[in-house]
Amino acid sequence: MGALVSFFAVVVLVAIVFVGVEAANLRYLFGVIIPYAALITFIAGFIYRIVIWARSPVPFRITTTCGQQKSHPWIKNDILDNPHSTIGVIGRMLLEVLLFRSLFRNTRLELRNGPKLAYEWEKWLWLAGLVFHWSFLVILVRHLRFFTEPVPVLIQALEGLDAFFQIGLPALYLSDAVILAAVTYLFLRRVLIPEIRYISLAADYFPLFLIFGLVLSGVLMRYFVRVDVVAIKELAMGLVAFRPSVPEGINVLFYIHLFLVSVLFAYFPFSKLMHLGGVFLSPTRNLANNNRMERHTNPWNYPVKVHTYEEYEDEFRDKMKAAGLPLEKE
Amino acid sequence: MYDGGKIVVGLVVFIGVVTFPLWYRQASGEALRAPEPKIVTDAKECVAPTDYMRASHQAMLNEWRDLVVRDGMRVYVAFNGQEHEMSLSNTCMKCHPNKVEFCDQCHNYIGVVPYCWDCHIEPKESN
Numbered sequence: 001m002g003a004l005v006s007f008f009a010v011v012v013l014v015a016i017v018f019v020g021v022e023a024a025n026l027r028y029l030f031g032v033i034i035p036y037a038a039l040i041t042f043i044a045g046f047i048y049r050i051v052i053w054a055r056s057p058v059p060f061r062i063t064t065t066c067g068q069q070k071s072h073p074w075i076k077n078d079i080l081d082n083p084h085s086t087i088g089v090i091g092r093m094l095l096e097v098l099l100f101r102s103l104f105r106n107t108r109l110e111l112r113n114g115p116k117l118a119y120e121w122e123k124w125l126w127l128a129g130l131v132f133h134w135s136f137l138v139i140l141v142r143h144l145r146f147f148t149e150p151v152p153v154l155i156q157a158l159e160g161l162d163a164f165f166q167i168g169l170p171a172l173y174l175s176d177a178v179i180l181a182a183v184t185y186l187f188l189r190r191v192l193i194p195e196i197r198y199i200s201l202a203a204d205y206f207p208l209f210l211i212f213g214l215v216l217s218g219v220l221m222r223y224f225v226r227v228d229v230v231a232i233k234e235l236a237m238g239l240v241a242f243r244p245s246v247p248e249g250i251n252v253l254f255y256i257h258l259f260l261v262s263v264l265f266a267y268f269p270f271s272k273l274m275h276l277g278g279v280f281l282s283p284t285r286n287l288a289n290n291n292r293m294e295r296h297t298n299p300w301n302y303p304v305k306v307h308t309y310e311e312y313e314d315e316f317r318d319k320m321k322a323a324g325l326p327l328e329k330e
Numbered sequence: 331m332y333d334g335g336k337i338v339v340g341l342v343v344f345i346g347v348v349t350f351p352l353w354y355r356q357a358s359g360e361a362l363r364a365p366e367p368k369i370v371t372d373a374k375e376c377v378a379p380t381d382y383m384r385a386s387h388q389a390m391l392n393e394w395r396d397l398v399v400r401d402g403m404r405v406y407v408a409f410n411g412q413e414h415e416m417s418l419s420n421t422c423m424k425c426h427p428n429k430v431e432f433c434d435q436c437h438n439y440i441g442v443v444p445y446c447w448d449c450h451i452e453p454k455e456s457n
Contacts, residue, residue, distance in 0.1 A: 043345060050341055054331040147351035149358065151441030160443065169392035226385040233440050234364050240355045241362055249381075280340060299332060 003191065006205035010213050010260075017259040021252045030255045031235055032244040038262035045269025050277050059298040061291045064284040066105070070293075084290045096285050100130050125189065132182035135175035136211075138162055139218075142175070146236040170222055176215065183212050203272055210264055217257040227251040365435040371425035377408045388444065391418060418450055429453050 020026040063069075067078025079088045080095065095101040108122040142159050145151045163171035187208050190200045221227045231247040232254055238244045268274065280286065313320065313328060320327060331337060346353075376383050378390065394416040397403045406416045414421050426432045429452060437444060 043348065046344070047341060050337065051331065054334065054337045057332050144351060145441035148354050148441075149360070149363075149439070152354075156441050156443060159441070166445065169388045226389070228385055229440050230365060230384075230436050234362075237355070237362055240351045243362065277344070281337075 002200060002202035003205045005202045006209050009202075009206060010209040013210075013260065013263055014213060014256050017256045018252060021255045027246045027250075027255070028244075030259055031246045031250075032239065034262045035239060035258060036244075038266040042265040042268055045266075046274075046277060049269050049274050050281070053278065053281050057299045058283045058287065059300070060296060061287045061289060062283045063287075063289045063291065065289055069289060083288050084293065085288060089286060089288050093280070093286055096282075097279055100126055100133075102285070103129060124185070128182045128185040128189075131178055132186060135179040135182065138175040139173075139179065139215075142173070146233050147240050149233075149237055168223070170226075172223070176219055176222075179215055180212075180219070183208060183215065187212070207264070207267075207271065207273055210260060210267070214257065214260045214264065217253055217260065221251070221253050221257060225251060225253055227254055365439040367433075367435040368428060368431040369426070370428055370432075373425050375408075375410060375412075376425070377406060377412075377414050377421070379409065391422075391446070394418075418446060423453055427453050 017030055020030055063082075065078075065082040067081030068075060069082050070077040070084040077084070079085075080091050083089045083092050092101075103126045104123070106122055106125055108120040110118045110120055112118055138158065141155060142162060144155050145159065148155065159173075162173045162175050164174065165172065187205075190196050190204060190208075228247075228249055228251070231250050234247045235245070235250065264273075268276075310328070317327065317329075378386075383390075394406065398416050404416055406414045408414055423429075433444075436442075
């Protein structure tokens with residue numbers, strides 16, 4: 001159900017651009033206004049979400065650890081999996097953000113005859129996820145050649161590396177092939193594994209279809225229906241320089257590509273994709289496990305009204321004295 | 331905000347990265363320019379219509395190379411029935427000998443580094 005809704009949502013998005021550009025000739029709307037609006041929504045929404053998260057207090061170090069805690073000097077502690085210092089936390093965060101270390105620990109739970117519970121080796125999700133994110137990053141950085149003039153050497157070098165095998169002309173980008181395979185796997189996984197299909201929502205399928213549509217339109221433009229790249233760069237540079245213009249003769253496929261990426265950017269802050277920012281705010285990853293070394297006070301603790309014994313004695317000294325009770329101070 | 335300092339720094343860095351093209355453009359400061367490949371030949375037509383050549387010349391060159399090098403075919407029959415030798419140096423460069431003013435214009439603009447000149451000798455230009 002969620003999958004069908006998401007699929008048709010993306011189909012409708014593509015149809016909107018197609019009709020908008022081919023029939024209504026709204027090239028300025030799809031080429032200039034929507035991309036600007038999407039970028040503003042992305043930045044404002046991103047800040048808004050992060051600020052909301054930043055306002056939640058984290059009163060206590062949440063210690064989900066996968067290694068020996070720092071204690072006595074003769075017990076070997078695990079600096080990366082149970083960090084007690086900032087350096088260890090940075091290491092753990094780097095591993096998490098760059099290599100998805102916690103996903104690497106993923107196992108598959110299986111109930112076998114017996115009945116017997118088994119935890120199976122399962123690295124495919126980690127592999128597909130890692131490969132997907134990295135190829136997406138490479139693709140994103142590669143696209144900067146349309147937004148910079150002159151094109152920085154590093155971006156050209158990355159592009160050369162991506163097209164390393166020089167298969168065909170325009171040369172096949174490895175990231176294009178890899179991301180298509182990874183997205184297909186991530187989608188099939190949701191559809192084919194019953195447990196995962198059960199917990200999958202439209203919010204899970206929609207980004208997958210959106211990204212698939214995005215990649216597909218890009219692949220079509222590069223390898224099959226070649227488009228006027230120079231005109232496209234003129235449009236992109238106009239946007240970047242805040243002097244937008246829409247050159248003639250750009251294929252509708254480009255507007256579909258641009259619209260889908262605009263939708264992705266605008267949708268980003270309001271979706272699960274915000275894990276881009278959220279991963280840095282995960283309390284189980286970014287806090288050192290030093291609960292036993294340092295005192296952490298709850299930030300929302302209000303001053304508690306106390307009445308000490310000394311004050312009590314001051315208040316009732318006369319009466320206590322009269323009753324013959326022993327006093328700390330005479 | 332809790333840990334506000336770190337989070338604000340993180341956000342500022344993130345927005346800096348996201349808006350990289352905008353401030354890179356401002357920093358480079360040059361006027362917007364569109365590439366103007368200069369055509370120096372008197373010939374009226376290329377081996378294919380202009381629109382096709384503009385978008386797909388690289389695919390055609392790739393095809394030509396395969397046909398010549400692997401199949402030994404050297405003659406290309408153009409859309410208008412004319413016959414051409416499939417050769418970068420002898421056919422293409424005959425009309426477009428000005429690599430810097432023709433090829434490089436668009437290639438540099440969009441950051442493409444064609445590997446034609448890995449094997450072919452770059453034309454010497456007298457300017």
